[in-house]
Amino acid sequence: MFLSLSAFKTIAQTGKIQGVITDKDGFYVPGANIVLESLRKGDISNFDGKFTIVAIPSGKYTLKITYLGYKDIKEEVVVKENETTNLHLELISESIALDVVQIRSYRLGSQSKALNTQKNNLNITNVVSTDQIGKFPDANIGDAVKRIPGITMQVDQGEARNIIIRGLSPQLNSVTLNGSRIPSAEGDNRNVQMDLIPSDMIQSIQVNKAVTPDMDADALGGSVNLITKTAPRAFRLSATAGSGVNTITNKRILNGSFLVGDRSKNGKFGWMISATINDNDFGSDDVEAEWTDEFAYTDLLGNEVEMDVNPYTNVFEERTYLVQRVRRSFSANFDFKVNDNNNLYFKSMYNWRDDRENRFRLEHEILDAEDIFIGDFTITDNTPTMFPVEVKRQSKGGIDNNRNKNRRLEDQKMQNYTLGGHHLAGSLKIDWMSSFAKASEERLHERYAEFESEYNINNDISDIRFPLFTAVNTSDFNDLSNFEYGEITEENQYTEEKDFNTFINFELPSDFFGNGDGFIKFGFRGRFKTKLRDNDFFEYDLESSYPTLAAIPTKNYSDADYLAGSQYQAGLFADEKWLGSLDLTSGDTVEDEFLRKNYNVKENVLASYVMTNQKLSDKLSVLAGVRLEHTKLTATGNNILDEDTLDGTLTKESSYTNIMPGVHFKYDVSDKTVVRFAWTNTLARPNYVDITPTLDVVTGDEEVFLGNPDLKPTTSMNFDVMAETYFDNVGILSGGLFYKNIKDFIYTFQSETTTNDFGADTAGFEVYQPLNGDNASIFGVELAIQRKLDFLPGFLKNLSIYANYTYLTSDANGIRNEDGEERDDLDLPNTTPNMLNGSLGYADNKLSLRLSANFSDAYIDEIGGNAFEDRYYDKQFFLDFSAGYTINKNLSIYAGVNNLTNQPLRYYQGVSDRTMQMEYYGRRITFGLKYDVFKK
Numbered sequence: 001m002f003l004s005l006s007a008f009k010t011i012a013q014t015g016k017i018q019g020v021i022t023d024k025d026g027f028y029v030p031g032a033n034i035v036l037e038s039l040r041k042g043d044i045s046n047f048d049g050k051f052t053i054v055a056i057p058s059g060k061y062t063l064k065i066t067y068l069g070y071k072d073i074k075e076e077v078v079v080k081e082n083e084t085t086n087l088h089l090e091l092i093s094e095s096i097a098l099d100v101v102q103i104r105s106y107r108l109g110s111q112s113k114a115l116n117t118q119k120n121n122l123n124i125t126n127v128v129s130t131d132q133i134g135k136f137p138d139a140n141i142g143d144a145v146k147r148i149p150g151i152t153m154q155v156d157q158g159e160a161r162n163i164i165i166r167g168l169s170p171q172l173n174s175v176t177l178n179g180s181r182i183p184s185a186e187g188d189n190r191n192v193q194m195d196l197i198p199s200d201m202i203q204s205i206q207v208n209k210a211v212t213p214d215m216d217a218d219a220l221g222g223s224v225n226l227i228t229k230t231a232p233r234a235f236r237l238s239a240t241a242g243s244g245v246n247t248i249t250n251k252r253i254l255n256g257s258f259l260v261g262d263r264s265k266n267g268k269f270g271w272m273i274s275a276t277i278n279d280n281d282f283g284s285d286d287v288e289a290e291w292t293d294e295f296a297y298t299d300l301l302g303n304e305v306e307m308d309v310n311p312y313t314n315v316f317e318e319r320t321y322l323v324q325r326v327r328r329s330f331s332a333n334f335d336f337k338v339n340d341n342n343n344l345y346f347k348s349m350y351n352w353r354d355d356r357e358n359r360f361r362l363e364h365e366i367l368d369a370e371d372i373f374i375g376d377f378t379i380t381d382n383t384p385t386m387f388p389v390e391v392k393r394q395s396k397g398g399i400d401n402n403r404n405k406n407r408r409l410e411d412q413k414m415q416n417y418t419l420g421g422h423h424l425a426g427s428l429k430i431d432w433m434s435s436f437a438k439a440s441e442e443r444l445h446e447r448y449a450e451f452e453s454e455y456n457i458n459n460d461i462s463d464i465r466f467p468l469f470t471a472v473n474t475s476d477f478n479d480l481s482n483f484e485y486g487e488i489t490e491e492n493q494y495t496e497e498k499d500f501n502t503f504i505n506f507e508l509p510s511d512f513f514g515n516g517d518g519f520i521k522f523g524f525r526g527r528f529k530t531k532l533r534d535n536d537f538f539e540y541d542l543e544s545s546y547p548t549l550a551a552i553p554t555k556n557y558s559d560a561d562y563l564a565g566s567q568y569q570a571g572l573f574a575d576e577k578w579l580g581s582l583d584l585t586s587g588d589t590v591e592d593e594f595l596r597k598n599y600n601v602k603e604n605v606l607a608s609y610v611m612t613n614q615k616l617s618d619k620l621s622v623l624a625g626v627r628l629e630h631t632k633l634t635a636t637g638n639n640i641l642d643e644d645t646l647d648g649t650l651t652k653e654s655s656y657t658n659i660m661p662g663v664h665f666k667y668d669v670s671d672k673t674v675v676r677f678a679w680t681n682t683l684a685r686p687n688y689v690d691i692t693p694t695l696d697v698v699t700g701d702e703e704v705f706l707g708n709p710d711l712k713p714t715t716s717m718n719f720d721v722m723a724e725t726y727f728d729n730v731g732i733l734s735g736g737l738f739y740k741n742i743k744d745f746i747y748t749f750q751s752e753t754t755t756n757d758f759g760a761d762t763a764g765f766e767v768y769q770p771l772n773g774d775n776a777s778i779f780g781v782e783l784a785i786q787r788k789l790d791f792l793p794g795f796l797k798n799l800s801i802y803a804n805y806t807y808l809t810s811d812a813n814g815i816r817n818e819d820g821e822e823r824d825d826l827d828l829p830n831t832t833p834n835m836l837n838g839s840l841g842y843a844d845n846k847l848s849l850r851l852s853a854n855f856s857d858a859y860i861d862e863i864g865g866n867a868f869e870d871r872y873y874d875k876q877f878f879l880d881f882s883a884g885y886t887i888n889k890n891l892s893i894y895a896g897v898n899n900l901t902n903q904p905l906r907y908y909q910g911v912s913d914r915t916m917q918m919e920y921y922g923r924r925i926t927f928g929l930k931y932d933v934f935k936k
Contacts, residue, residue: 015079016424017053018340019087021045021065025934026233029091030204031116031127032067040516040615041509044120047204047227055427055509066671067091068119069112069730084340084424112730114204115786122613122623123664124210124676124722124736126150129203140327141202141226142194143898148207149734149784149804150222152835152856154873155905157284157323157355158921159195166209166738167778167808167831167859168221172684172714175224177416178347181216182226183439183497185412187533187597188689196351196414198329200240200257200276203229209738210664210678210720213609213625214505214523217660220684220716220742228347230333231270234935235262240276242894242928248563249322251281253926268337278327283320285563286919289467290315291909293868295384296369297377304369310383311868311914313461314366316469318570319919320557324356324407341424351414356407359396360557360573364389364457364469376456384459386472391453393483393549397576399445406580411442429507436500443493447584449574451483451549464913468567480550480572485543490584491593497531515615521625522610529603531688535594538587553578563902563920595638595646596696596705601688602634611662623664630657631685635709637694650693652709658683672727678720686711686746690770697758697765704758706769712744714772722782731787731800740778745828746770750818750865774814776828781807795844802852803838818865825867832859832873846886854878858912871916874906895927 017036021029028049035042036053038061043051056079065073070091077085114127121127126148142160146153153160154170162170175182175192182192208215208223215223237260244253254277261272292314296306328351335345366372367388378386398404403411420433455476460468471477505523512518546552553575562568611625632655639647660681667675694707722736749771756762784804790797810831815823827833839852855877862871882896899921907916 013081014055014057014427015081016084016341016427017051017056017063017077017079017087018084018424019051019089020233021049021051021089021091022233023091027934028230028233029067029116030113031118031120032065032091033116033120035064035066036061037064038062042517044117047117048230052424052429054424054429063087065089065091067112068116068726069728086340115726115730115732117204117206118732119674119724119726122621122666123208123212124678124720126207126209128205140195141197141199141205144199144202145194145205145207145224146854147802147837147839147852148205149782149837150209150780150806150835151207152832153194155876156195157321157325158282158899158905158924161193161195162191163194163224164830164832165207165221165224166740166780166806167810167828168684168740169830171687172220173222173224174216174219175226176216177226177349177437178228178418179225179433180416180418180435180437180501181499181527182414182416183437183499183529185414185439185441185495185497187441187493187495189687190685193412193414196327196353196412197226198257198276198278198327198351201228201274201329201331201349203227210676210680210718211662211682212623212664213611213627213660213662214521216525216527216607217627217629217658217682218684220682220714220740228331228333228349229259229272229274230345230347231263231272231335232261232934233263236260236932236934238930238932238934240928240930242926244924244926244928246280246282246922246924248285248920248922249281249283253281253924254279255926255928270335272331272333274331276327276329278325280325280327280924281323282325282921282924283322284919284921285559285568286317286319286321286917287466287564287568287915288315288317288319288917289313289915291868291914291916295377295379297372297374298370300374306369309379310381311464311910312384312459313467313469316364316467318362318568320360320559320562320570322358322407324354324405326354326356328352343422345418345420345422347416347418347420349414349416351412353410353412354403355410355412356398356405357396357410358407358576359394360555360570361392361394361396362570363392363394367454383461386456386458388454388456389469391455391483392450392486393571393573394448394450395574395576395579397447397449397579399447400577400580404445404580406576408443408446411444412440414439427509430504432502432504434500434502436498438496438498440496441493442495443491446491446493447579447582448487448489448491449579450486450488451574452486453482453484455482465915465918466565466567467915477571480554481548483549485546485548488540488542488546488579488582488584489538489590490540490587491535491537493533493535495531495533497529500526500528502526510612510614512612512614513616515617518612518614520610520612523608525605525607527605527607529605530601531603532600533598533689535597537590537593538584539590540584540587542582549574563922564904564918591640591646592696592698595640596694597689598638599689599692599694600636601692603685603688604632606630619668621666623666624662626659626661628657628659629683631655631713633691633709635688635692635707637692637707638696639694640696650695652691652693654691654709656713658713658715673723673725675723676721678718680718680720682716682718684714684716686713686770690746695758697762699762702762702765704753704762704765704767706767708770711746711770712772714745715743717741727787729788729790732784733787734782734784736782738778738780738782742776742778742828743774744772745776745812747773747815747829747863749816751820752818772814773812776810776812778808778810778828778831780809798842798844800841800843801839802841804836806835808833808835815863823867826863826870827860829860829863830873832857848884848886850882852880852882854880858908861907868910870910872908872910872912874908874912876903876906877901878903890931890933892930892932893928894930896925898924898926 032045114129154162171190257276259274418435503525558569609627662680724734810828834857836855841850861873879900
């Protein structure tokens, strides 16, 4: 750094070249390679098509621009001392230079922007452009991201929500918006809800699988940077209007979006405003079960008898969900060129999603041993086939107003406001950014009405993938007077995370080895975060008014077309309109339902880094540096004794410092082939709820829940090697290996107290506490191909393929079972061994068709007290179809079908056939119009 600063004095009298690169239609071109060949100096255009070359001696030069799929450009430029030469360069497609319609078709397929950016990046990345996203029928950014190699998504209500990168849990990855960390509205983890952000609002997606020192280090699996659309070069208006239907409910889908932007006549001020809305009325059919291999009853002498039996279902549920999801997003972006050396920008995004939900749950749970006697049950071939259960019919809803509409309303918001600048001071590049972001989730007046009964059931597990409980006497199931008042409750939940970010970077030209372009870069960042959760819960005694289910309005939610199978018939439930109309006042607070969940955490992170990029030869370059991050935490939780006794709060402060070096090598085998190697160090901070110093003794359930403010962050040393070769027709063939050595991963330890450690009569209680495991390792292979099959004859030359495959194997040490013994039979949770994406596309001047597949293998999701209790996320295979037709250069139509395979969300316990949950969503059909007007 000192060498570069001294060199800065000697080059202060040089000049600069600054420019912007667009295509023929005026759209910005990222990833272009700009070189002054005589000086071996250059730059890569950013996502706004801009580039800057500094420290150029005065004189006349030839500037060369190369871009995959386009003609090379050579431009004569004159550089003067202490002046900035401004350029606007336009690329023309090499293969289709004159046909306007074909140029547009080529641009709409413009993976060239993404692949050129990926090719010229210093580190290992995957880049996807908004045009490429548009080829798939993906409404939210989570569904779009799952197409990228090495990524799979956890599904919620049929949409991709939580991102898993290279087998690492969602909370171990980072998601940023224009480089600013996106806060999470999740209460018990750091997961960013990817289904909150519409894909229409994003210009490109960059997945950094090997982070550089100038990036946040909390990206153990990787970092996803979402880049929003910016002000255009000239006037642009774009709009979409569409509709559709959900086959599970046969209810409509509505969606629309618009984007408008322009630039002032002098080119200094640019603006862009966009908005999108998606209104989706759908639902899901869900069956859930818990399994045990123990059976207990009371004998004739009054003694409790416990016996080992074959695994059977002891808890069984049928659920029907009805959901309306309204997703809105607004964005306003501005940029201002103060002068040749100073630019300012402001970017903003506001996402607002309403989830209105009714849920109708039929639950069966085996009675306690003290309530089961000889003659009450049947055991056949050591499997319980008939026994008494407690049965509950529960309706979930909300109040009757214009917002809730008798449904539980989950009001989620995510907003981000960013102010930044790019500056030149001689040969010193300076960029800075400050941002404020906030995510919140509010669920007010969430109501439950529950009516209970007891009767004997037949336990049918002849097919353990589809377990089934049926009443021995049908009248017990159908007679509503048998279902007595259980409870009516109302809950309010609020979770909020605020995030203030600021950073500044300095970059100077530096050529240590005399081989041309190089730089040294250093900077500082502060991230200041607060997270709180504030819930409450009330219970109401209305038994005298509503003694049984027969005393209130009901609805029948049995469905002959129930997607899990027609054998599942849920029956009658309390009407959601009746539930919403109740005047609930003077309820009793139920502390054990919410006190443990409430907390307040402050997390401050201060970081600095220094790195340099140098050319070791014409083909080999190295980027090396180190990042330092210091984390300070203050966490406050509740101390809860005997279920509902609050004994004050507990506060704990802690801090830790991480030093993380990294080295990246890039070797250009040819102008089309690149090999990269990276050694990096990353971390993942514990979930807020895990570090909260909470103690909760739940006497009724004989359970104890402990927080752990002494948790260490999970760290990883990572090794990556990746080779890529790029095709002239804008495609790629790549393959790579990666290895992660992970320390101090976090899991929930289950144990049993042997003494009264938590008060009187707490011996034998189950204790749950997050702990650090010892170490884990991940080894993986990535393969990908993307190309147009233009070597085929006739119309077949319009076909294209897109495919990628990732293989993972993992090992985890230091996980202990309920007896304190270390388990050696576990993979690291959330590491899926096989992931596959593929699509076959057809595109000519007018018509485009695409069939897309997405597969992810089963993986362990939650570690139980032993292998029998482990929960697994089952494999899933999605098949989607999309089509588009270009009417003219401004107007096109589109259609799509999601989830052709009717893939359910499925969990299983221990072995793959033993279903814990299977939730079906049906198919989603969409269609609409796209209109686009732009000026050069």
